[in-house]
Amino acid sequence: MTGGPSAGVRPLATAEVIAVGSELLGSTRLDTNSLFLSEILSSLGIVLRAKAVVGDSRREIAAVLRGALERVDLVILTGGLGPTDDDLTREAVSDVLGVPLVEHADIVEHLTQRFARRGLKMPDVNRRQAQILRGGVVVENPNGTAPGQMFERGHQVILLLPGPPRELKAMMAELARTALAQRSGTERLFRTTLFIVGRGESHVEEIAQPVYSTWLQDTPPIETTILAAPGQIELHLVVRSADASAAERALAEAREQLVAVLGADVFSIDGRSMEEIVGALLLERTLTIAAAESCSGGLMMSRLTDVPGSSAYVAGGVVVYSNELKTTLAGVDPAVMGVHGAVSEPVAMALAEGIRARTGASIGVGITGIAGPTGGTPEKPVGTVCIAVVGREGASAVRTFSLFGTRTMIKFWSAQYAMNMVRRMLLEV
C-alpha cells in the first residue's frame, strides 16, 4: 500500500480516541496512549477533535462510540481486547455497527503457536481474541496476543487497538504508513524538537521568543510551543504543509536560529534523549565511561544502559551509599571525607578518579549528594549534589548543584546533569 487518498473516498479529516478500561477512571492512572495517537494523527493531517475514557461496560462503550460516530471520520478505540470477561470492546463495537463477530481460524492457529513456542497450552479464554467483526480487516500485533481490527463504514473508519503502549504504538505506526496514509489528505504536519538543559523555562522563553515570534508570519508558518519536562526544557516546532521539502527546509532554518541563540545548552535537536546523545558521542570517539554513584543510586548507569549497544562504551561502575564502600569500592581516601564531608567536591573528584582507575575507563564520573527527604543540614540542604567528571590527559570538571523536588526528581536531575557534564567535556576535546 502507498500514501495518498484513495480515489473517490473522502479523506479522513477528524478523529476521536476512546480509551477503554475501568482502571483509567480511578484516581491513579491516566490514558497516555492518546498523546502518541494525537501526534501520529497530526502527522497524517488528521485533527483529534475529542478524547474519551470509558470503563469496561459494553453499554457505555457503545454509547460513547455512537456519539463519536456522529461527529468524526475516524474513531480509534484502545484497550478492552484482552482475553478476559471484562474485555468488551469487540462486543460493544459489534452492537453499534450491527455487525456480528466471527472467529478467525488463522488467529486461533497463530495464538496457539505463540503459546506453544513458550511451551504453553493456549488457555481457552484466549479464543475470544480471535473474534473479528465480519467484513473487518485484522491488524497484526507483533508484540502481543491481541490482534487489532479495522472496519470501514462509508467514509468512516473504526479502529480497535490493544491498550499496552508497546503493542499499540507498533501497530499504529504501521497503519500510519499504510492503510491510514491511503485514507488521509495531502497536508501533513512536520515537527522538530529541541531539548535544552541548564536553563529554566522562563529563561529559555526570554531568549527564544524574539526568534520564534516572527515565524508565524512566514510561509509556511511555524508554530512553537515551549514545555518544561523532567530534566529538560523542550521547544516543539510544528509546520503544516502539503510541500514536504519546503516544510523540512523551514524547520531546519528555524532550528539553526534557535541553536545560534541558545548555544551548547541545546543538547538534542532530533528527539534523542541525553543518554542517547552521550552514548553516541562516546561511540564516535571510541571512549568508555564508568561511574561511582552515591545519591543517584545507579540511575545514571541504568539510563546509559537503556540504550541498545551501550555495552560498547559503558564499562561499569559502583553504587556506594556508605562511606566505607566509597573507600573499598571506589578508593576514596577516608581522610578526604573526614575533612570535607562525604557530600563535597573533593569527594566527587575522588570518586570519579577512583572509578576511572579501577575500571580502566576513559571517563570517570563521581556523584555524591543528598536526595532526601531527610539527611539535609543548614549548610548542605536536601538537593545539594556534587558531580565530578574526569577524562584523559588530566581533563576534569567539578560542580555543586542545588536541586529541588522529590527524591526521585533529585536522582533524575543528578544523573541528567552528570551526563550533561560528560557531554560538554566530550564536545570540548
Add this chain to the structure above:
Amino acid sequence: MTGGPSAGVRPLATAEVIAVGSELLGSTRLDTNSLFLSEILSSLGIVLRAKAVVGDSRREIAAVLRGALERVDLVILTGGLGPTDDDLTREAVSDVLGVPLVEHADIVEHLTQRFARRGLKMPDVNRRQAQILRGGVVVENPNGTAPGQMFERGHQVILLLPGPPRELKAMMAELARTALAQRSGTERLFRTTLFIVGRGESHVEEIAQPVYSTWLQDTPPIETTILAAPGQIELHLVVRSADASAAERALAEAREQLVAVLGADVFSIDGRSMEEIVGALLLERTLTIAAAESCSGGLMMSRLTDVPGSSAYVAGGVVVYSNELKTTLAGVDPAVMGVHGAVSEPVAMALAEGIRARTGASIGVGITGIAGPTGGTPEKPVGTVCIAVVGREGASAVRTFSLFGTRTMIKFWSAQYAMNMVRRMLLEV
C-alpha cells in the same frame, strides 16, 4: 449545609467529567484534574463512569455534554470559563439546557474590586465571566477570577468549574463538603488492590476467577478487575456500601481468599511497589543488601534507592558489563566464566557471593543476562537472564528466566524478578 440526601430527590450515583481545552488534545498535555475529581467523587459514593476531553468549540462541547446527560446524574465540566473568545463552556451549556445566560451584577462588582485591589481597571472582556445560567447557583472561586456554576435539572446536576488545578481543587473540595454531600447517597466506595508477580494475566485469571466470581452475589457485592501492568498483574477490588466497617471486613476477607489461592505470588496487598515491599522487609529484619548487576545495568539498585530511607538497608553494589570488571569489581573467577559463559547460573552465584563478601551486606544479588536487542545466541537467546540471591547461613537461590520484550522491559523484569527472589528468601527466614 450538612451531608445526607435531600428528602425526595434521588441521590447522585454516577458522574462524567468533561475537560474543555484544545491544548489538552495535543501530544504533550493530559487532563490531570480528573484524577482528583475521581477520588473526591468516589469518597462521596459517586461512580465516575466516563471522562471526555473536548476542544474550545461551542458545538462540540454541547454534543459531548448532551451525550453525558443521557447517561449520568452529575456532569462536571472543567475549563473554558476564562474571559477570552475561546472560552465557550458557558455558552455551550446554555445551548444544551435551553437556559439563557444572565449577567450577575454582584460578580461584575466582585471582579471590578478584585482588579482594583491590584491597582488595575477590569478589562471589558472579563464581564463575560459574570454570565450565569438563569436559575443556576454561583460557586465562589477563592483563587481566581472565574466563578463556577451549579445548575440542577430534575435529579441531575451540572457543574461548571475552572481548569487551573489550584482553583478547581479548592472549589470542588468545598462543594464535596456542602452541596454535593447533600445530594449524594449514604453509600461510599471502598477499594483494595493486590499485586502479583511470577504468573501471567490469564493464569492469574484462571486461578482467581472462580474465587471472585462468587463475590458479586455477596452482600455487599465486590467488583474485581484484573490488569496487566509493567512487572506485575494487578487485582482491583471495589465495594460500594453505606456501612464502612462491613465494607472493610468484606474486602479483608476477599483479600485473604485471593492470597490463599495465589499464595506467595501476591507481593503487595496495599498498593506498595516491589521496591517498597523488599525495603520494608529488610528494614524490619535489620538486614542490608548489595547487588552485582550486569544486564540490568544498575536498575535494581536505582529502584531500591527510589524509596525514602533506603540508605538504611542498601549497602551498594557494582555494575559489571565486561568480564574483566566481573572479576576485578565482584571477584568472579575467570575460569568459571570460561567454563559456563558469562550468562550462566554459576556466574550469577559468583556475582552474588562476591558482592556480598566485598560489601559485607547480609544479602548479595547477582544478575547476568542478555538484554538485547543483539548479543543472543541459539542456546542463550536475548532475554535469557540468570539471577542468584545469597543470604546468611548459606541460604541461596538461583534461577534462569526467559524474558520477552524490549531492552528496557528486559531490564525492568530482571530487576523485578531479582527483588522478588530476595522477597521470597526473606519470607522464608
